[in-house]
Amino acid sequence: MARKTYSAEFPRDAVELYRCTPSATVAGIAADLGVMDSTLSGWIKAAGVPIRGQSRPPAAVVPGDETSAQELARLRARVAELEGETRKLATERETLRAAAKYFAGETNW
Template sequence: MARKTYPAEFRRDAVELYRSTPSATVSGIAADLGIMDSTLSAWIKAAGVPIRGQSRPPARSAPPDETPEQELARLRSRVAELEDEQRKLATERQILRAAAKYFAGETNW
């Protein structure tokens, strides 16, 4: 199978996506971008970014005896997670648009 070559901008954007999304995993981002985990890991290591743990924390449900302060803290944490996810998706969309433009330029139709 032929080895794929990705543009430097795509590689930089993928590493930046990983770096800027604390809750993201290498395998999750690689799957979203359609690349191999090992490829993304190599790019991350080459950029000098430490690789975080590969598992996401399990989703929590509200305990029945939760105080209003605890609920507020839990909900703020959830909002932060959702904002991280939104940033990740926006960055992925930008990367995919750039990749689509790049690959569309290579075609001769």
């Protein structure tokens, strides 16, 4: 099987996507980008970014049973999660724009 070559920008963008997405896994991002897990892991390690462990989903909380401090902590965690998702989507959008621009330049019609 032929070895794939990637532009210098692609691994940088992939590592940035992983770094900016706290809830993402190496396997999930690799699948989204169409690369092998080991390839993405190598890029992440080469960039000096620590690989995170598997995170557990938060336990379900009944809104009436929590104190105001617990509610505040839960809502802050949710805001952080949503901000991470927004960063992930923005990075994915920029990666797709760059890919579309790259492939549009390759067409010979």
